[in-house]
Amino acid sequence: MIRANGLIRRFGDLVAVDCLDLDVKKGEVFGFLGPNGAGKTTTVRMLSALIAPSDGSASIAGVKLGSDNREIRRRVGVLTETPGLYRRLSAWDNLLFFARLYTVANPAAQVEKYLRLFDLWDRRNAPAGSYSKGMRQKLAIARALLHEPEILFLDEPTAGLDPEAAKTVRDLIETLRSEERTIFLCTHNLDEADRLCDRIALFKTRLITTGSPEALRGQMYGQRTAVHLANYRPGLEDSLNLPFIKHVEVVDGELIVSLSDPKSENPDLIRRLVELGADIQSVAELKVSMEDMYMDLMEENHA
């Protein structure tokens, strides 16, 4: 759905995006993570046919970037970093204006649908400037969805939203995924990226890595199981002697065991520990947080 080959964008001597290759599939929620100033917004602007790349090529929804940019803009929806609403106009007028620009078939009905979906119907005639931050964000998301785009670029969609509104947005992203729409999600909320994205890309001017959150964890840290023991007996780890164990370390009396396939290997591990007389309190698959993984990857890239 989104394919980029060697996409480059320069601003004078500054290279904002360097040789970006991407392949985002239909119906995928693709997380695009990176620090401020990494070039995420520039990437979104290029992929949504707002600015031209300095080099490289891309196709969006099957349309080659630069060949029919108007058609690309018709097929994508963009939620910018700031809601960008006409503050003096009502929510209704804001959405109606965009629905008409996108030549939506029945603009009034479509506007009503999204105002109701986001619980803004009762305040539809109030100026957007009188809305709370969360309401403004919801209105901006509604605007990005009005023309039912195949691809949605969302830049920090839950920033500034209260937990309830943020959940509404996350649920909506899930719904859009089930409708086979492609979502390109730029976020600093790593937990959100972990929960929502099928794949993530870590980006800092260049693409650092791409993959599903699980695959990236596996690549970086392997699969690990944490066994919490009531009483750790020194030397226990040396007696385990199981062929599938790659590595064992002890952290505060807890055994951290690196395995290839925890699902099939954990039962044998537990059995062996019981045989060795270990008092097992709990067994859990050790999941490195997305934040730790992000920090490690960024540090590695910086080094």
Added chain:
Amino acid sequence: MHRVGVLLIKEWRESMRNKMVLIGVLFLPLVLVGTSIYMITSAEGSDPTEQIVLFNMALMYFLLLPAIIPMAIAVYSIVGEKEQTTLEPLLATPISDAELFLGKALASVIPGVLVSWISFGAFLLILRSMVGAVPLQALTAPWLAAIFGLSPLLSMFAVGVTVIVSSKATDARASYQLSTLAILPGLIPLIVYTTQKSLVNLRLIFLEGGILLVACVAVLYFAVKLFQREQILTKWKG
């Protein structure tokens, strides 16, 4: 053209809710029409030469309107988009650069020209009811050529200058102050009168019209070049 119409409606809807724009569009014409009428009626019965001079002064007021009104609208229309960060969502729609420029320009030029003409009409009607007849001094060829020929050019020039200035300005006030340069062509008859002591004549109006046409083409050329997605998103000051 459909999108130009959609943009025009949005622009006018927004302008109607902006006090600063409303003051510029409604209050100023009222003041200038009132001042012109007061000036002319108070000189009734005085020396005819003096009356002609006063009519020339009044004409200059009416040549300021087509520059000031579009400027007031365009400043808030462009800088307002920047201040509200609405430009990017707008540029993300299928609207073309030309449609966007045309919509913004017409949203300013049309009210500017219409209000100027309506003000002129009101000026004539009020004078007629007060003096008993439409003063012939106001219906001379230089007057009519200036009001109906120069007004659209003055409006377009003002919009072009405002677009150029607004692209570099970060707030509406700064943009407004710099854009006032656009009213200079409207002052040409006054400048000629005060320096040469010669009254407005058809030659002067045609000469000004010609110069203004060239200036309009030049200013609009740069304004259109500035009003492109790439430029707006990467070069304009936010």
